[in-house]
Amino acid sequence: MSRLRAQGLTLAYEDRTVVSDLDLAVPDGRVTVIVGPNACGKSTTLRALGRLLRPRSGSVLLDGTELAKIPTKRIARSIGLLPQSPVAPEAITVADLVSRGRQPHQRWWQQWSEEDERAVRDAMARTDVTALADRSVDELSGGQRQRVWIAMALAQETDLLLLDEPTTFLDIAHQVEVLDLVRRLNHEQGRTVVIVLHDLNQAARYADHLVAMKAGRVVAEGPPADVVTAELVREVFGLESIVVPDPVTGSPLVVPGAPYGPRRAAEDEDAEDAEDAEDPIRT
Amino acid sequence: MTGDGMTGDGVTRDGAIRDGAVRDGVTQDGATRNGSTRSGAAQDGSMRDGAGARLRPAGYGRLRLGRATFLLHRRAAVVAGAFALLLAAVCVAYLSVGESFVAPAEVLKVLTGRPSPDELVVGTLRLPRMVVGLLVGLAFGVAGALIQTVARNPLASPDVIGISQGAGALTVGAMTFGVTSYAVLPYVSVAGGLLAAALVYAFAWRGGLHATRFVLIGIGFAIALRSLITLFLTKGDYLVAQQAQVWMTGSLNGRGWDEAGPLGLVLLVLLPLVLWAAYAQRTVSMDDDTATGLGVRLGRVRLGLVLAGVVLASVATGAAGPVDFVALLAPQIARRVTRTAQIPLLCSALLGAVIVVLGDLLARKLLAPTELPVGVLTAAVGAPYLIWLIVRGRTGRPGDAGTGSAKGRGRGRGKGRSDGVGTSAGAGAGSGPVAATGAGVGAGAGVGGKG
Numbered sequence: 001m002s003r004l005r006a007q008g009l010t011l012a013y014e015d016r017t018v019v020s021d022l023d024l025a026v027p028d029g030r031v032t033v034i035v036g037p038n039a040c041g042k043s044t045t046l047r048a049l050g051r052l053l054r055p056r057s058g059s060v061l062l063d064g065t066e067l068a069k070i071p072t073k074r075i076a077r078s079i080g081l082l083p084q085s086p087v088a089p090e091a092i093t094v095a096d097l098v099s100r101g102r103q104p105h106q107r108w109w110q111q112w113s114e115e116d117e118r119a120v121r122d123a124m125a126r127t128d129v130t131a132l133a134d135r136s137v138d139e140l141s142g143g144q145r146q147r148v149w150i151a152m153a154l155a156q157e158t159d160l161l162l163l164d165e166p167t168t169f170l171d172i173a174h175q176v177e178v179l180d181l182v183r184r185l186n187h188e189q190g191r192t193v194v195i196v197l198h199d200l201n202q203a204a205r206y207a208d209h210l211v212a213m214k215a216g217r218v219v220a221e222g223p224p225a226d227v228v229t230a231e232l233v234r235e236v237f238g239l240e241s242i243v244v245p246d247p248v249t250g251s252p253l254v255v256p257g258a259p260y261g262p263r264r265a266a267e268d269e270d271a272e273d274a275e276d277a278e279d280p281i282r283t
Numbered sequence: 284m285t286g287d288g289m290t291g292d293g294v295t296r297d298g299a300i301r302d303g304a305v306r307d308g309v310t311q312d313g314a315t316r317n318g319s320t321r322s323g324a325a326q327d328g329s330m331r332d333g334a335g336a337r338l339r340p341a342g343y344g345r346l347r348l349g350r351a352t353f354l355l356h357r358r359a360a361v362v363a364g365a366f367a368l369l370l371a372a373v374c375v376a377y378l379s380v381g382e383s384f385v386a387p388a389e390v391l392k393v394l395t396g397r398p399s400p401d402e403l404v405v406g407t408l409r410l411p412r413m414v415v416g417l418l419v420g421l422a423f424g425v426a427g428a429l430i431q432t433v434a435r436n437p438l439a440s441p442d443v444i445g446i447s448q449g450a451g452a453l454t455v456g457a458m459t460f461g462v463t464s465y466a467v468l469p470y471v472s473v474a475g476g477l478l479a480a481a482l483v484y485a486f487a488w489r490g491g492l493h494a495t496r497f498v499l500i501g502i503g504f505a506i507a508l509r510s511l512i513t514l515f516l517t518k519g520d521y522l523v524a525q526q527a528q529v530w531m532t533g534s535l536n537g538r539g540w541d542e543a544g545p546l547g548l549v550l551l552v553l554l555p556l557v558l559w560a561a562y563a564q565r566t567v568s569m570d571d572d573t574a575t576g577l578g579v580r581l582g583r584v585r586l587g588l589v590l591a592g593v594v595l596a597s598v599a600t601g602a603a604g605p606v607d608f609v610a611l612l613a614p615q616i617a618r619r620v621t622r623t624a625q626i627p628l629l630c631s632a633l634l635g636a637v638i639v640v641l642g643d644l645l646a647r648k649l650l651a652p653t654e655l656p657v658g659v660l661t662a663a664v665g666a667p668y669l670i671w672l673i674v675r676g677r678t679g680r681p682g683d684a685g686t687g688s689a690k691g692r693g694r695g696r697g698k699g700r701s702d703g704v705g706t707s708a709g710a711g712a713g714s715g716p717v718a719a720t721g722a723g724v725g726a727g728a729g730v731g732g733k734g
C-alpha cells in the first residue's frame with residue numbers, strides 16, 4: 001500500500017527539465033531510500049513529494065488526492081519534511097525550534113496545548129536532545145543539530161517523513177547515528193520514511209526499498225539485495241566495482257575498483273603495450 | 284582485529300555513538316543516550332526536574348484566555364515591561380523639559396486631569412506633539428520589525444527599501460506643484476509610500492517573493508526616488524524647497540492632535556493584525572522550505588506582514604516625514620536585548636517610541652532656542668547603542684553562519700530559494716548590515732543550477 005505516490009511526474013527549474021515522467025509509489029511503513037549520482041534529480045523528486053516544487057506535469061498523490069488540491073496545512077499534518085540545509089533563526093533554543101514543528105496543529109489564537117507539549121517532549125526524548133533543551137541551536141555540533149531538526153520534524157507527528165540528504169556535512173559516526181535514529185523511528189512507530197542519500201552503501205544498509213535514479217529517471221527499484229549489483233553501479237554511477245555481502249549486515253556492499261597506484265599504473269602500461277603491439281598488425 | 288571486532292555489531296555501533304557523544308562535549312548526556320538507544324524507551328525518566336509541570340517550550344510562558352492560549356516569551360515580556368517604564372519616564376521628561384521647566388509632579392497632575400497652573404504649557408503645547416512622536420515611534424518600530432522579518436535582512440527597513448522615499452517623492456512633488464497644505468500632504472505621503480511599496484513588491488515577485496530580490500530592488504527604487512526628490516527640489520520654488528527639506532528630515536515641529544488622530548486610529552485598527560503577525564513570525568523566520576513544510580502559506584503570510592508594515596510606515600511618514608533609522612534600529616536593538624529568535628514586536632514598538640520621543644526632546648533642547656528636526660537625532664540616540672550591542676554580541680557566531688551560507692550557496696539548489704538561505708545566514712553573522720548585504724548580493728548573484 002502506498003499513501004504517497006507520484007504519477008508521470010515531470011519536474012523542471014525554469015526551462016531545464018530535471019525529472020521526466022517519473023512514477024513512484026512509496027511503500028507504507030517502510031524506509032525508502034532514493035540514491036543516484038549528483039544532479040540525477042533525486043532531491044528534486046523529494047521536493048516535489050513534499051510539495052516544495054510544483055510539478056511541470058503529472059502529479060503527486062496523497063491518499064489518492066493531488067497534493068496541489070490539499071490545503072498546505074493539512075498536508076503538513078500528514079507529511080513532515082526536513083530540507084537539505086534548513087536555517088534556524090539566530091539564537092533560537094533547541095526546545096523553541098522543536099516546538100515550532102507543532103505549527104500545523106495550532107492556530108494563532110491556540111498556540112500551545114497539552115497535546116503540543118506531549119508531542120514535543122516525546123520528539124525530543126526520541127532524538128535524545130532533551131538535555132540540550134535550553135541550549136542555542138547555533139552552538140551545537142553538526143550531529144546534534146541534525147538530531148534537533150529531526151526532532152522538529154517528529155514533533156509534527158506525521159505518518160510520512162521526507163529527509164533530504166540528512167547525513168551531508170556529518171562525519172561518519174554522526175552519519176551512522178542519524179541513520180540509526182531514522183530506522184529506529186520507522187521500526188518503533190511504523191512511520192513511512194523517504195530519504196535521499198548519495199552514498200550507495202549507506203542506502204543499501206538502511207533501505208527496505210531502494211530507488212536508484214539517473215538523469216531524472218528511475219533505473220531500478222526494490223529491496224537492496226536485488227537492486228544493488230555491479231552492473232547497476234556501472235550504469236548509474238559509471239563506476240567499476242565489486243559487490244560483496246556486508247560483513248555486518250549481509251546487505252550488498254559496493255567496493256570500487258582498485259585506486260590509482262603502482263599496481264594500476266603497471267596494469268595501464270601493460271594495456272598500452274598491448275595496444276602498441278597490435279598497431280603493426282593493423283597497419 | 285577486523286574479524287572479531289566487526290562481528291559484534293552492537294559493540295562497534297555503540298562505540299561509535301559513544302565517541303560521538305564525547306566529541307560533542309555532552310558530558311552527562313552520553314550514558315542516558317546510549318541507555319535509551321538500546322532499550323528504545325523513549326518517554327523515559329531522562330526529563331529534567333519539574334518537566335512534568337511544564338506546559339510550554341523553554342523560555343516561554345503560557346497565557347490562557349478562555350479557549351485561547353498564547354505563548355509569551357518571558358524575557359521579552361520582562362524587557363517590554365522595562366521598555367514601557369523607560370518610555371513613561373522619557374515621556375514625563377519630555378513634558379517637563381522645555382523653554383520653562385515644569386516639575387514632574389505637575390506634569391503627572393496635568394496627565395491625570397487634575398487642575399494645574401502648567402495646564403497650558405504641558406497639556407496644550409507639549410502633549411500633542413509628544414503623542415504624535417510616540418505614535419510615530421510605535422508605528423515605525425512595528426513596521427521595521429515586520430519588513431525585516433519578511434526580508435530576513437536587518438537592512439530592510441522602510442527608509443532603506445524605498446517606502447519613505449516614495450512618500451517623500453510624491454509629497455515633495457505635490458509641494459512643487461503648489462500643494463502646500465498640511466491637511467492634504469499626509470495623505471499624499473501615505474499614497475506615495477504605498478505606491479512605492481507596491482512597485483517594489485511587484486518587481487521583486489517572480490513566482491514567489493525572494494527576500495534578497497526584495498531588498499535589492501527596494502534599494503534600487505530608493506536611489507531612483509531620491510534622485511526624483513532632488514529633481515523636484517531644484518525645479519521648485521526656493522521657499523517650497525526649504526519647507527520640503529525640513530519635511531524630508533522628519534520633524535515633529537507644529538504637529539498635534541490633527542496628525543495624532545488618524546495615526547492612532549490606524550494603529551488601533553491594525554492591532555489584531557499585529558497579534559497575528561507576532562505568531563506568524565515564528566515560522567516566517569525560518570527558511571522557505573522548512574516553513575512550507577510546516578504548512579505555512581508563505582506567499583500570503585508575507586504579503587500580509589509586508590502590507591501591515593508598509594501601511595504603518597507610510598502613515599507614520601505622512602505624519603512626521605521620514606524619520607530615519609527608527610525602523611532600522613528599534614527592531615535590531617529589541618531583538619538583541621530580548622535574545623528572541625524573531626524580532627519582538629511589542630518591544631520593538633516601545634523602543635521605537637522611546638527613540639523618537641527622546642530624539643525630539645534632544646532636538647528641542649540641545650541647541651535651544653534653535654530647534655533641530657527630530658530625524659537628525661533619532662540615529663544619534665539609537666545607533667551607538669546598537670553598535671555596542673553588535674560588538675559585544677560577537678562571540679563565535681560568524682563562523683557558524685558562514686558555514687550555513689556556504690552550504691546554501693554551495694549546493695546552489697532550488698534556484699532563488701538558496702538566496703534566502705544566504706541572506707538569513709548573513710544576517711545571522713550579527714556583524715551588521717554591511718555583512719548582510721555582502722552575503723545577500725553574493726547569494727543573489729550565485730543563482731546557479733544544481734552542480
